[in-house]
Amino acid sequence: MRRTSTRNRKRRTVAVTAALLAAALSLAACGGSDNKNGGSGGSSPSASGGGSGLKLPKLNGQTLEVAAVWTGAEQDNFMKVMDEFKKRTGAKIDFVPTGNNTSTFLGTKIQGGQPPDVAFLPQVGVLHQFADKGWLKPLGADAKAQLTKNFSKGWVDLGAWKGTQYGVYAKAANKSLVWYNTKAFDAAGIKDTPKTWKDFLTTAQTLSDAGSPAVSIGGADGWTLTDWFENVYLSQAGPEKYDQLAAHKIKWTDPSVKDALTTLAQLWGKNDLIAGGTKGALNTEFPKSVTQTFSGDTPAAMVFEGDFVAANINGDTKAKLGTDAKVFPFPAVGSQPPVVSGGDVAVALKGGQGAQALLTFLASTDAAQIWAAQGGILSPNKEMDMSSYKDAITRQIAQQLLAAGDSFRFDMSDQAPAAFGGTAGIGEWKDLQDFLRDPKNIAGTQQKLEADAAKAYGAG
Amino acid sequence: MTSVAKATGGAGALPTPAAKPRKSVTGTRLWVAVLFLLPAFVLLGALVVYPIGYSVWRSLYGAGGSDFVGLKNYGDIFSDSRTLTAVRNTAIWVAVAPAVVTALGLIFAVMTERVRWGTAFKLIVFMPMAISMLAAGIIFRLVYEQDPSLGAANAVAKSIHDTFVSSSVYPDARPNATASDLKPSGGGSFTTTKTVHAGTPVMLPLVGIAPNRLPGNPENAKAASGSGITGTVWLDFKLGGGGTKGKVDPGEKALKGVKVEAVKDGKVVASAKSGADGTFTLPAKAEGAQVRLPASNFSAPYSGIDWLGPTLVTPAIIGAYVWMWAGFAMVLIAAGLAGVDRNLLEAARVDGANEWQVFRRVTVPLLAPVLVVVLVTLMINVMKVFDLVYIIAPQPSQDDANVLALQLFLSSFGGGGNEGVGSAIGVILLLLVLPVMWVNIRRLRRERQR
Numbered sequence: 001m002r003r004t005s006t007r008n009r010k011r012r013t014v015a016v017t018a019a020l021l022a023a024a025l026s027l028a029a030c031g032g033s034d035n036k037n038g039g040s041g042g043s044s045p046s047a048s049g050g051g052s053g054l055k056l057p058k059l060n061g062q063t064l065e066v067a068a069v070w071t072g073a074e075q076d077n078f079m080k081v082m083d084e085f086k087k088r089t090g091a092k093i094d095f096v097p098t099g100n101n102t103s104t105f106l107g108t109k110i111q112g113g114q115p116p117d118v119a120f121l122p123q124v125g126v127l128h129q130f131a132d133k134g135w136l137k138p139l140g141a142d143a144k145a146q147l148t149k150n151f152s153k154g155w156v157d158l159g160a161w162k163g164t165q166y167g168v169y170a171k172a173a174n175k176s177l178v179w180y181n182t183k184a185f186d187a188a189g190i191k192d193t194p195k196t197w198k199d200f201l202t203t204a205q206t207l208s209d210a211g212s213p214a215v216s217i218g219g220a221d222g223w224t225l226t227d228w229f230e231n232v233y234l235s236q237a238g239p240e241k242y243d244q245l246a247a248h249k250i251k252w253t254d255p256s257v258k259d260a261l262t263t264l265a266q267l268w269g270k271n272d273l274i275a276g277g278t279k280g281a282l283n284t285e286f287p288k289s290v291t292q293t294f295s296g297d298t299p300a301a302m303v304f305e306g307d308f309v310a311a312n313i314n315g316d317t318k319a320k321l322g323t324d325a326k327v328f329p330f331p332a333v334g335s336q337p338p339v340v341s342g343g344d345v346a347v348a349l350k351g352g353q354g355a356q357a358l359l360t361f362l363a364s365t366d367a368a369q370i371w372a373a374q375g376g377i378l379s380p381n382k383e384m385d386m387s388s389y390k391d392a393i394t395r396q397i398a399q400q401l402l403a404a405g406d407s408f409r410f411d412m413s414d415q416a417p418a419a420f421g422g423t424a425g426i427g428e429w430k431d432l433q434d435f436l437r438d439p440k441n442i443a444g445t446q447q448k449l450e451a452d453a454a455k456a457y458g459a460g
Numbered sequence: 461m462t463s464v465a466k467a468t469g470g471a472g473a474l475p476t477p478a479a480k481p482r483k484s485v486t487g488t489r490l491w492v493a494v495l496f497l498l499p500a501f502v503l504l505g506a507l508v509v510y511p512i513g514y515s516v517w518r519s520l521y522g523a524g525g526s527d528f529v530g531l532k533n534y535g536d537i538f539s540d541s542r543t544l545t546a547v548r549n550t551a552i553w554v555a556v557a558p559a560v561v562t563a564l565g566l567i568f569a570v571m572t573e574r575v576r577w578g579t580a581f582k583l584i585v586f587m588p589m590a591i592s593m594l595a596a597g598i599i600f601r602l603v604y605e606q607d608p609s610l611g612a613a614n615a616v617a618k619s620i621h622d623t624f625v626s627s628s629v630y631p632d633a634r635p636n637a638t639a640s641d642l643k644p645s646g647g648g649s650f651t652t653t654k655t656v657h658a659g660t661p662v663m664l665p666l667v668g669i670a671p672n673r674l675p676g677n678p679e680n681a682k683a684a685s686g687s688g689i690t691g692t693v694w695l696d697f698k699l700g701g702g703g704t705k706g707k708v709d710p711g712e713k714a715l716k717g718v719k720v721e722a723v724k725d726g727k728v729v730a731s732a733k734s735g736a737d738g739t740f741t742l743p744a745k746a747e748g749a750q751v752r753l754p755a756s757n758f759s760a761p762y763s764g765i766d767w768l769g770p771t772l773v774t775p776a777i778i779g780a781y782v783w784m785w786a787g788f789a790m791v792l793i794a795a796g797l798a799g800v801d802r803n804l805l806e807a808a809r810v811d812g813a814n815e816w817q818v819f820r821r822v823t824v825p826l827l828a829p830v831l832v833v834v835l836v837t838l839m840i841n842v843m844k845v846f847d848l849v850y851i852i853a854p855q856p857s858q859d860d861a862n863v864l865a866l867q868l869f870l871s872s873f874g875g876g877g878n879e880g881v882g883s884a885i886g887v888i889l890l891l892l893v894l895p896v897m898w899v900n901i902r903r904l905r906r907e908r909q910r
Contacts, residue, residue, distance in 0.1 A: 425858040
């Protein structure tokens, strides 16, 4: 399952860092939050229900099953949040790992008549699909109240389908980040991080002139390339077009796609600017694209990907976040810099008080703060105390995500049918890899993307 | 994958019915025989016959499993370019891999008979068989790694290449595009657009190398002066940036040993090498010529062979397969060789045949039955090859390395989720294995009659 688990690999690496960070920060986090909540609770925030107006029923003796893709440290971090829930309600939580293919796992469970009470779905598409099949229970009034209080409309609406609210986006990812090697920037004498695509290209050129490979691209993994495209497209064509393309209401042969590919080709077409050239990029998997930016003889200067890059930097290199490795938002191609996000949505698969209470808790600021303090996650919760995040970089990334308000967009390839946007070696992944191999072939790439999309959405 | 396994399993089970007609030989009653055969029948039916039947039935339905589409899935297979590549590659595999493995096995078997440490050699050649396909795949993924410092194959290729061709000193350097008159002039060389004249030094600023990564201990660059035809080649970038582009700023390093040619009408009239301070002087006859930096200054270091690129990926994976299975072929053939009558070989030698003739005319014909067994077994094995391809081929060239069994898996479970098409490929694989099976069974039967 090597190739199909690329998404999971991200998770695994995140888990590794999370473990490292959790160990280092658990003490600090506890100490810090004592002060924060001292006013309302008098003791540490996990000891008693905070002052957020959160009311949870007593569920003594009940057992709730929660299914999600997390394993290892990521699961442990989540269970810390669940421990708090247990403390407040008395309900026992059983965690069920779903494995790579969450929708298949849950589908068989549901059809077998034994769904978990609550499940975390990694893709919006799956939420829509499950809702259409009638497998999801609508959100109760308490959970909705927490949701509207703590989340911006964009995140609330992502968990809804056809007018009914089903889910809570308790965990988010920010996929519009460029991580850079501060030493390379210093050597090239670059003081300011680029704000626009044009600056970005100039910066890359300067870095390359200074002798560092400017941009590291993990082209052997197709999903990094779809993320490149999504950021450029969202910023250049705007959110409306983005939504239309995500739903395949406009074709991939649309002029806006041509513009985005042309923009990408300004970078992908220049061997000098890419670490190892395009051929090298196509042989570079995502983890290597990070390690070759922050370690080795001639490290690359910049690497683009989401917040989970932090995990790879911590786990696989000696670079220190915040000093050796820093991050800036993806440059604006159009008028606004893009914010492309991902995330896991919690939904109830069973009726009853327990599942709703859990969703209510997950939508609360208390849960978000405990979870954020473990590290490795971003919360779209706008009311939570930002100082819960254990390091400045994560805080910066979370703030960037929240600052986007409702103009952020969910990862397009995660919205598409898996055969187009989620499978190694075919569909968008493969077509963009071919484009990276031959960035002059814009029209041909568009036609191939459209042909593959038509097939996948048609079968959808 | 399941239907492949079952398809071949089904083939292996076929000899069983042949046992049936002999029931009366021992005089047992029909119902006793049936009773004893029943467990086998039930198991075979449930695990072999039913899955085959179900795969055939399923191949007539669409992705959902409830919409009857007739033979459309089969039509899709033969109109999809990816599946067609898979068919082509499977054909290459079947044609090449078993033949190479058998040939190697034969050579090893015959050779090991003659050396003293034959058993040890056999043991080593056979060892890869003890490794799982998955592990072998991971090993060869590393062997074929592009970076010569990681991949064994390219490390060898590079060391051979570097013995014959020396690489340049400044492989990554290039003219500063914004501040220099040097323009690419084909083949990796750069030429000035203007001509040189005595008394006006030529500025040749290069960039693209980190100042702290220059080889040796470079001096600071000096702007050339004097009345002759002079110039400076230097690294127009210092640590931390700054300075004026195109001008020799203090602290910028000289590039020593760069070859500079003076070109008139495409002909080299003079050449010079830059000194330790980056300056060079051309003789007077270069007056009015263009200055060219030949490609030899910048030729990139040899990066090895692109083993896992689109063109070489299938041969590379077949190489891994051969490594695994040569031992298997060798052991079977060596066993066959042990049964060959030595007198025949001796007789041939006495009759004046040389060793090659003995091998070609006596040993190989005597071994023919064993060779056929090995070939047929390997052919069946090769048709369902999956793990090696799935693991060794990197994502961008997975399509180019595709084989039927892998395509079966990808269409069924790889995100397309179309088990109808997957079943159809499974059925096609079964049909392809059948003729080989038939040959095998016929041979077995003939042997039994002997």
